[in-house]
Amino acid sequence: MKYVDEFRDPDKARSLLRAIEGLVADIEICRRRPLQIMEVCGGHTHSIFKYGLESLLPEAIEFVHGPGCPVCVLPVGRVDDGLVLAEHPSVIFTTFGDAMRVPGSKKSLLQAKADGADVRMVYSPLDALGIAKANPGKEVVFFALGFETTIPSTAMTVLQAEREHVANFSVFCNHITIIPTIKAILDSPELTLDGFLGPGHVSMVIGTAPYQFICRHYRKPLVVAGFEPLDILQSIWMLLRQLAEGRCEVENQYRRVVADAGNDPALRAVQEVFELREFFEWRGLGSIDHSGVCIRDAYAAFDAERRFSVPNLKIADPKSCQCGEVLKGVIKPRQCKVFGRACTPETPLGALMVSSEGACAAYYNYAGVQLGKVRRSRAAPDRGRARGMP
Numbered sequence: 519m520k521y522v523d524e525f526r527d528p529d530k531a532r533s534l535l536r537a538i539e540g541l542v543a544d545i546e547i548c549r550r551r552p553l554q555i556m557e558v559c560g561g562h563t564h565s566i567f568k569y570g571l572e573s574l575l576p577e578a579i580e581f582v583h584g585p586g587c588p589v590c591v592l593p594v595g596r597v598d599d600g601l602v603l604a605e606h607p608s609v610i611f612t613t614f615g616d617a618m619r620v621p622g623s624k625k626s627l628l629q630a631k632a633d634g635a636d637v638r639m640v641y642s643p644l645d646a647l648g649i650a651k652a653n654p655g656k657e658v659v660f661f662a663l664g665f666e667t668t669i670p671s672t673a674m675t676v677l678q679a680e681r682e683h684v685a686n687f688s689v690f691c692n693h694i695t696i697i698p699t700i701k702a703i704l705d706s707p708e709l710t711l712d713g714f715l716g717p718g719h720v721s722m723v724i725g726t727a728p729y730q731f732i733c734r735h736y737r738k739p740l741v742v743a744g745f746e747p748l749d750i751l752q753s754i755w756m757l758l759r760q761l762a763e764g765r766c767e768v769e770n771q772y773r774r775v776v777a778d779a780g781n782d783p784a785l786r787a788v789q790e791v792f793e794l795r796e797f798f799e800w801r802g803l804g805s806i807d808h809s810g811v812c813i814r815d816a817y818a819a820f821d822a823e824r825r826f827s828v829p830n831l832k833i834a835d836p837k838s839c840q841c842g843e844v845l846k847g848v849i850k851p852r853q854c855k856v857f858g859r860a861c862t863p864e865t866p867l868g869a870l871m872v873s874s875e876g877a878c879a880a881y882y883n884y885a886g887v888q889l890g891k892v893r894r895s896r897a898a899p900d901r902g903r904a905r906g907m908p
């Protein structure tokens with residue numbers, strides 16, 4: 519297939535759904551309870567709801583939304599640390615758009631900008647480096663966020679800054695890694711998972727080998743999945759086929775993008791610039807060992823945490839927020855007490871309602887308060903028609 523509409527073909531979707539229904543009948547777990555499938559990446563959560571896949575699939579399949587939205591898992595204290603940097607009089611603070619509206623304990627970066635801080639939205643760390651070169655009298659700090667998907671671009675920008683002797687550029691590093699996080703979820707007694715849809719973009723960098731421990735030690739299958747509706751349906755079919763046949767393997771549905779060996783130049787750049795932190799604090803998941811990276815001593819000149827005094831604040835989420843429980847997959851977004859009332863995309867209380875990958879934003883935008891209706895429509899005669907598919 520070459521064109522995006524081929525990945526949304528309704529006939530192929532219907533035949534995959536029929537195949538999935540057939541497999542459900544063969545899986546013993548489904549006779550006792552719904553299968554719990556975690557989609558690790560927030561991009562998958564959005565595709566599942568945007569295209570109405572949840573309502574098309576058999577009720578024996580339940581999605582558990584994973585923590586793969588890097589903006590969502592950033593704790594309030596790190597947002598406040600970023601605000602301290604952003605409000606420094608000599609600083610131009612640069613950030614991806616998603617992070618602009620994430621609430622800190624008192625305000626967001628967008629509100630800090632309205633109050634006079636020089637906060638600028640960028641599309642890549644190279645944009646931030648360009649701003650630094652254009653403003654030699656200012657300190658330009660890049661708010662670095664994201665999993666292995668975005669770590670290479672930050673690493674390569676630091677390497678370029680060093681090559682070009684740009685002395686007024688630094689990185690406030692909040693990059694995180696996916697493997698220790700999946701391990702923390704698998705070790706959690708609160709969750710019973712039967713399989714994973716593996717993150718497509720992260721896997722493009724790290725490849726498929728790092729997931730092998732999930733099959734070997736935890737006996738759970740994982741299928742690296744793409745983001746179009748047929749990608750997701752085919753990945754679920756592959757997962758179910760493993761379960762029906764008693765297999766437990768890492769499979770790669772997203773071969774058109776993900777090489778099993780990953781991306782070697784990207785991994786080498788990351789290895790050159792970053793090293794693992796002993797631990798990193800996650801919203802809702804607490805401190806997870808070796809789950810974040812920091813800048814190596816050799817590149818300390820580009821580390822904002824060493825160039826400035828960052829308070830390293832520890833701040834609890836507001837009492838009414840249940841972001842942590844949603845991130846752990848313990849409750850669904852609509853079960854949060856403030857979902858759709860005090861917390862909406864216009865007035866977010868938590869990052870999950872802001873980010874383009876946040877589970878609460880996905881529910882609000884695509885399922886929202888209509889979710890009960892969507893669920894009832896599972897039995898409707900036109901259930902083969904998914905939203906957004908022709």
Ligand code: SF4
Pocket residue numbers: 838839840841842844851854855856857858861862866867868869870871872878
């Ligand atoms: S509805 Fe708002 S407060 Fe509740 S979990 Fe979602 S983002 Fe957090």
